[in-house]
Amino acid sequence: MALAAVNPDLARARTQATFDPLLLTYFIYDGPEKTKRKRFLQNLAVKDCKEQRFCRYAELSREEQYEESLRKSAFAVLRIRQLGLEDSTEIRFFREVLFSSEPHPFGVHEVMFIPTIEKQSTNEQRAKWLPLAERFGIIGTYAQTELGHGTFLRGLETTATYDPRAKEFIINSPTVTSAKFWPGGLGKTSNFVVLMAKLTSNGRDCGMQPFLVQIRDLETHQPLPGVSVGDIGQKFGFAAMDNGFLKFNNIRIPRENMLMKHSQVLEDGTFVSPKNDRLLYGSMTLIRSQIVGSCGRSLAKAVTIATRYSVVRRQSEIIARTDEVQVIDFQTQQYRLFTLIASAYALIVAGQVSTQAYLSVTKETESGDFDNLPVLHALSSAIKAFSSWEMMFGVEQCQLACGDHGVLLASGLPKIYTNEVPACTYEGENVVLCLQTARFLIKSYNAAEKGKQLPSLARFLQAPKGEKNKLTKKLELDQLIAAYEHRAARQIQEANARLQSHLRRGVGAAEAWNRSSQSLVEAVVAFSQAFIVQAFIEKVTSAKLDPSLSAVLVQLCQLYALQGIASNSGQFLKGGYMSDHQLEMVENKLYELLAALRPNAVALVDAFDFPDKVLDSDLGRYDGNVYEALMDYAKRSRLNKTQVHEGFLKYQKPFVDFLKSQGAQSKL
């Protein structure tokens, strides 16, 4: 497509901004230097994509996506090495262009297989396997989940039985449900796995242990004898990934292939138990904090697409017999999009704040102080759940906001939805995570009741007193934070009361917990949102910003907080904490903020600084030339390879001819 001028509506929208979006870009990418570096790397990647002629997934079949993904993966590895990139953030920016919301078959090799070998091997094992894995001499995945079993380790059925005579483990999949199922890259790409299996040695159940198991021949890539492996079929998104199944029929692996940093099996079969490993706890916390930020980025992509398109798109009229209106001028559309822009910023900031908190707590743990780790762990689980749900609903709203065209794969939105929403289940299913955090909160709440001092992140969990919120028309930021903290404390108090009341009536502890779990989850959601509101407001108010930018960011903070109050108003009204009058004010102000943000909408999404290649969207193009792009996309449809589709000759024509031969004897 030839370069065209920017769509005039979009160009005009950019001139209306009251702040310089570049300043906001600096704010979220940590200053001008890092922004420059990010842009440099992403520009390189854009150039690479062009030169390599990587195809667009929206136009490929599943098999083609898998192949293209292999090609891109191989290219990415070599190119990143050639560029000497080592910083994980820099690598992420580079990859983001090549694999925009797209999984890749080497992904689990890089983020799970190699790190597991690093962390769970003995020194000898590391020396043997790590260099091999790093040069892809073996390609592996992490095989834990089974067809019938999820993240609950004790439920897994795959067995590893030690045979002391041969000094080997016998690996077996005794049932249908014991088949490994879902690991990424397992179906067609991997020749090795880290296998989680239930170890038996000398007749003793030694729990779940990790084993390094070869599954395919390193040369021919054929599955080894006794190994049944393959792809698990078409999914909602994730087409480029060969998620796989894997069954073993009593295959043998050497004793040395158990990863023995923690547990060990000696030659005679003696099992040596592990010491406690608190650092694992830590790395989960880090990963979850990072997911919060990446949910923010996913939402940011979707809302960038929907906002730009809503400026370009004209539809219907507000004032009769005038031009069709830019759909972004409808208040209902502003409500949808601007609250999501605020959300995206809030989540990105919350991810940064909690990652930062992780790093400082890690320093404490290095000096032997583990006090703050549980709070942070509880917090990161909760906000991971909250942010992935918020992202899911948000991306869905963006798609609705784009009407019919949002459904075209060329909009980029279905890919974001299908490939990012799994964040709700990976690294801990959201409900399960919320309930873990609930345990911590209930414990903290009861400790606070007994007058114990709580860690700062949970300090507001004291029984809410009879105070009232003092929010006025000025939308005082401290009152907004206070409102969320009060609500969270109150929700936790109520969930705890429910739990205690079951216990008092003689319900067993486990069942009482279960019967309170829905309200516990809701309390954790309130807790998460309180953290995010606070983190967003504090980051914005503590940063040194140009007043023009600061004004807009404060509006975003307010919008984010107000919308959460308006849509959960009962939890703020309860007990008379807020008044009907305040709630009405909250709603009025919310609508005023929508109007106030209108001139800045495009600048706010431009500031996310996504190259077009990352958005991969005909609707979200920076130049706004939406319709030409969609028409080009349409013309390239595979069904258009021939003017007359094969199906016409095979089925339609014979059918029509048959009806014709019958005459008009029968009616529809």
Added chain:
Amino acid sequence: MALAAVNPDLARARTQATFDPLLLTYFIYDGPEKTKRKRFLQNLAVKDCKEQRFCRYAELSREEQYEESLRKSAFAVLRIRQLGLEDSTEIRFFREVLFSSEPHPFGVHEVMFIPTIEKQSTNEQRAKWLPLAERFGIIGTYAQTELGHGTFLRGLETTATYDPRAKEFIINSPTVTSAKFWPGGLGKTSNFVVLMAKLTSNGRDCGMQPFLVQIRDLETHQPLPGVSVGDIGQKFGFAAMDNGFLKFNNIRIPRENMLMKHSQVLEDGTFVSPKNDRLLYGSMTLIRSQIVGSCGRSLAKAVTIATRYSVVRRQSEIIARTDEVQVIDFQTQQYRLFTLIASAYALIVAGQVSTQAYLSVTKETESGDFDNLPVLHALSSAIKAFSSWEMMFGVEQCQLACGDHGVLLASGLPKIYTNEVPACTYEGENVVLCLQTARFLIKSYNAAEKGKQLPSLARFLQAPKGEKNKLTKKLELDQLIAAYEHRAARQIQEANARLQSHLRRGVGAAEAWNRSSQSLVEAVVAFSQAFIVQAFIEKVTSAKLDPSLSAVLVQLCQLYALQGIASNSGQFLKGGYMSDHQLEMVENKLYELLAALRPNAVALVDAFDFPDKVLDSDLGRYDGNVYEALMDYAKRSRLNKTQVHEGFLKYQKPFVDFLKSQGAQSKL
């Protein structure tokens, strides 16, 4: 797959029901006779599918789905004629098995093209075209939407210019944005369209008019000269449908091809204006009422799948060191699923009640009484929007409730989500519909303020007095209805107040409306939910039911109503209409209802009476043999055609060999 016994957990769940699900099946399918007929037809269709060896879309590529869909469509037409089916409900039941949540390329021909010819033609036109269309001698679609323009008729750009000398219309697509875009069956299947185009005759703008335009040769199926037509590319779902684009380069059609029942162009180019057509208004009302029921059915499918799977699936533990628990025993899962079961029944019933209301109002209109039509029209728009949104969120929750496996196409859930959620935009985009209804409600509200008598469906729209809700632990059904009516009236009152306040401050009417539109939409949602709660309760309490069934249905009504109160609690608390204490009771009762419904969960979804073929889900199978089915599905994945995928030889091996040749010189 060999027939296996029913999964024991599922079998046991069925024995626990306190009522006979068949009685509930009779309740929703209108008695034993109609149920019998439904089952007879669906069994026939199941047998047909087997004999014809129709393939499963979850295992096909897009092109294959299109072809298979043509084959099935042709088969369905012939078979339905052969069976002599004429009743639209019976045809729907038969088709539901063949095309479960799947679009088909002849669909628009049957539901839009033919009916438009019927309704908008003169007698001569009807005589000429209808028989031809009915025997598929011409196959058409309805081409209104354009690339740059949606449902707003006045915005369309395609032109039809009358040439009185040749007595022809010249059809043209003057811009990129004027291309027709999206019509179903347009891309590859249709050879005709009903085209909506902006008519100019004798230099006069005569507005949008319908034309019958041939686009492909009836024999060769090649596009006619001046016609550019094709498929629009891959979408989120709807793979089997060739949604298309269509551009005209000044092609000519005879004057007789304008559908002239209403407007006419005489030979000399004189334009004759139409009379008012109120019946169109009526048919939209009917279609929207039917969408409400079909959203209920879509949700019912999804929740049947998720509920059965939640009984079969075991995961984690409630009491430590006991067996893994059926996930349906987690309260959080019950909350998700049982509220959706209640929703599905509520929407199905609401669809029936409003369709019934339509039929009785139609009788009134036939005797010249149009008074109730506007209310009903407003109502059907609102509940169409409400129910499609509710379905969307519900299907999404069902998918989350199934964890990873819910994402496999074999779960059936992605198909329901992608192919049913468009109900949010077709037959009127939801927000637009809500705002139409808002106009009616605001008018009614102001009329009531002036003491005017309102039609019964809107009677509760009088300014809410200072009364309090009297709900007690007994969960009085009339108090639940009263609560929803009060809330709706209050929300409308508030939205109106907002509107009036903008007007008072001198904002123009159109802009004041726009600035109140988000609160108007929320008021319409409250209005819709009030109708649905009332319809559900009244249908259940007025039906003659076995007490065992009636008890469970009343629980469902209560659950549905309570959950709506709990999740919009602020709107019920405001003004002190409900107390904190009542709200707490609402929540406690809600959790009690979840536990009470647990033994009936499977019976409640069994009663929807979907054959496995309709669910098309390995997770939702009646026999619960989920894992065997999933493993079979996995093995049939197209990526498993060869053990070693082509991509390995093309990209992976060369890459690995290259890295090997480089030695371990570089690190990851």
